[in-house]
Amino acid sequence: MRRYLIVGLLFSSPILSFAQLDSTIHNVGYVEVFGNSGGLLSINYARIFRVSKNNTVWMACRAGFSIINKSVDSSSIYNFPLEMSGIIGRGKHHLEIGAGYTPGFGTSNLKSPSLPPNDRINRFYAYLFRCGYLLTMNDDFILRISPVLELMHNDPTTKRLYAQVIPAISIGMLF
Secondary structure, eight states, rough: OOHHHHHHHOOOOOOOOTTTTTTTEEEEEEEEEEGGGGSSSSEEEEEEEOOOOOOOOOEEEEEEEEEEEEETOOOOEEEEEEEEEEEEETTTTEEEEEEEEEEEEEOOSSSTTTSSSSGGGEHHHHHHHHEEEEEEETTTEEEEEEEEEEEEETTTTTTOOOOEEEEEEEEEOOO
16 A cells, blocks of 8 residues: 555656746656657657756656658558757757657568568667757747757668758647
C-alpha cells in the first residue's frame, strides 16, 4: 500500500509554467510537424528542468513517436525521436539549441525470395541538430519554430550519411 501512495505522489503534479519562480520541472506534450521524426507528424513528450536559479537557462529531454508509410511497398516504419536541448531566455521568448537521435524500425512488404531476410527489414537512424525559437504564451502554451539539420543513414550497404535541413514547427501544452 505504501508503494502505491509513493508512486501516486510522485506522478501527481500541479500545472506548471515557465513563469513560476519556485517551479524547477515542467512536463510538455506536443505535436511536431516535420522535425526529428523523419516523417510528417510526431507526438512528443518533454521534461524541462531549470538549470539556473534566475530562470534563464533550462534543459529539456524529449521522446517521441511517429509512423512513416513507405511509398515503394506501403510498409510502415516506426520512429522514436530522442533529443536533449538547452533553452535560454527569460519571459516568453527563448533560444533552443539541441541534439538528437532518431532510430526507425519496420519490415518491408517486399517478399521476394531472392532478397536475404536482412534486406527486408527497414531500418534507419539519424543524428539531428536544432537551433531555433521557442515561445511560451499564457504560461501553458508552447510554439517552437526551428530548422533541424538531419544526418541520416538509411543505406544498409554503405556507412554514408545524407545531410538535409528540415523545417520544424511544434505546438504543445505544459502540464
